[in-house]
Amino acid sequence: MKNKNIVYIADEYLIFYSKTLKKILKYKLNSKALKNGKIANIKLFATSYKKFLKDYNLNNNLFGDTITIIVNPSYTKVDIDVITNVFTSLNYRKINIINEMKIYKFNSTNAYLNCNNGYYIFSYLDFYKEKHSSIFETKAIDAESLSKIIAKLIKKRNVFCFGLNPNIDEIIEKIEENSTNLGYHFSNDEMFLLNELLD
Numbered sequence: 303m304k305n306k307n308i309v310y311i312a313d314e315y316l317i318f319y320s321k322t323l324k325k326i327l328k329y330k331l332n333s334k335a336l337k338n339g340k341i342a343n344i345k346l347f348a349t350s351y352k353k354f355l356k357d358y359n360l361n362n363n364l365f366g367d368t369i370t371i372i373v374n375p376s377y378t379k380v381d382i383d384v385i386t387n388v389f390t391s392l393n394y395r396k397i398n399i400i401n402e403m404k405i406y407k408f409n410s411t412n413a414y415l416n417c418n419n420g421y422y423i424f425s426y427l428d429f430y431k432e433k434h435s436s437i438f439e440t441k442a443i444d445a446e447s448l449s450k451i452i453a454k455l456i457k458k459r460n461v462f463c464f465g466l467n468p469n470i471d472e473i474i475e476k477i478e479e480n481s482t483n484l485g486y487h488f489s490n491d492e493m494f495l496l497n498e499l500l501d
Contacts, residue, residue: 366395
């Protein structure tokens with residue numbers, strides 16, 4: 303995967319692995335361009351993305367580059383079509399879409415909580431080994447209520463928390479207070495998905 307560009311959109315940020323620079327970049331886009339990790343305004347997103355490429359001197363080669371886009375589980379077919387069309391218009395010749403749930407190392411003793419500023423994504427494996435995911439807007443739910451919902455869904459699991467939300471430690475504390483689950487905070491939380499894909 304290190305020979306490809308990888309992008310993940312969260313809140314108003316672009317988390318990008320550049321195969322040219324061989325490092326992960328975090329870039330703030332126009333806040334009106336995105337909503338809940340999805341493109342909300344195509345024109346604003348394309349303008350912001352082009353500025354990002356220019357700022358880091360990452361122009362595509364003449365024949366177009368390949369890019370892998372990590373999407374969250376709430377993406378519909380329409381959302382995937384939108385993001386694919388936008389990146390095609392940005393001169394990417396091959397676009398690979400990966401749902402973030404495929405990156406997680408699920409088992410019966412863990413779950414994942416992607417904590418962003420605008421939304422949370424909670425993902426876990428049930429008793430029948432089926433993958434589940436729920437999205438919650440942060441303005442509609444506080445850490446206490448979120449932890450109680452998690453407690454109803456899973457018991458005695460390690461909840462791996464990561465993301466852009468600066469209150470992850472408080473969220474972990476509430477998970478441990480209100481359930482039999484244990485919370486863990488990755489040190490590289492903002493870059494967690496890309497780092498997992500690059501390993």
